[in-house]
Amino acid sequence: QPSLQQQIEELRKTLRHHEYLYHVLDTPEIPDSEYDRLFHQLKALENSHPEFITADSPTQRVGAKPLTSFSQIKHEIPMLSLDNVFNDDEFMAFVKRIQDRLPFSTENLTFCCEPKLDGLAVSILYENGKLVRAATRGDGQTGEDITANVRTIRNIPLQLLTDNPPARLEVRGEIFMPHQAFENLNEMALAKGEKTFANPRNAAAGSLRQLDPKVTRQRHLMLNAYGIGIAEGVLLPDTHYDRLQWLHSMGIPVNKEIELCGGIEQVLKFYRNIQEKRPHLGYDIDGTVLKVNDIALQEKLGFISKAPRWAIAYKFPAQEELTV
């Protein structure tokens, strides 16, 4: 007969596994009713033995009580924004500037290409695999502490799914509100005579800046990771794409449209392909993000005053207000 603590730990492990399957892989193996049964079993055990409750338990997603204000967080590594291009020629000029700065002829530079989600950039810090802090990008140097709100977002793991987590790992990503959640939110707001949001990005921003996590929890936000900031006690893969796959393997959600493109033609093909898919992705994007895949090259290229030399956002032409 396993001890009470073993039963609790076993239930937590099972629930984390099913959260990962459902929220990150989109491949649930049990019906929601079974997940709820396990969740309530854990909740009951923890309620009858509160001394065993830990902050990283799946039951601890919603913060205790609302905050009265947000504290500030200084980013140890600045969160920079991206330079933009708006047509093929400008993109090709971007690539040429890169090639002029790299010694060898880089005819076929490999780019890691992804849709540019239209949400809010955040920083999420894991220490020894446990989510300890989350912050908005803010002005790039200082952001707001939104840890309690981020903990309520279902596809963000409270604990990394790995047996040997890095001492410190800062995940950077975009938090967004899918179209379905946005429509439901505005429908309910209308029904209650409350104000509606103009677009999913504003709705996500408003939902993250809630002082009461119980409100944030109802907003069905999602994260897609796009990079790594602080990384201590771990040897990172040496390409951007492999780093994203590594995050994904530990339970961090990554956008499934991301792919590697060798050379300008393939990148432009990716851009047009995402533009075609845009109307039915189920969430707002405002372009693509194209990054030199090789980390050593990224480091060689460095940053211009405010943005990396090694990455560019190739935006879509401005569209009349998105009718979601």
Ligand SMILES: Cc1ccc2cc(C(N)=O)cc(O)c2n1
């Ligand atoms: C470096 C950087 C900065 C902002 C970003 C923003 C997005 C985005 N909005 O999806 C994706 C990225 O790969 C980004 N990468």
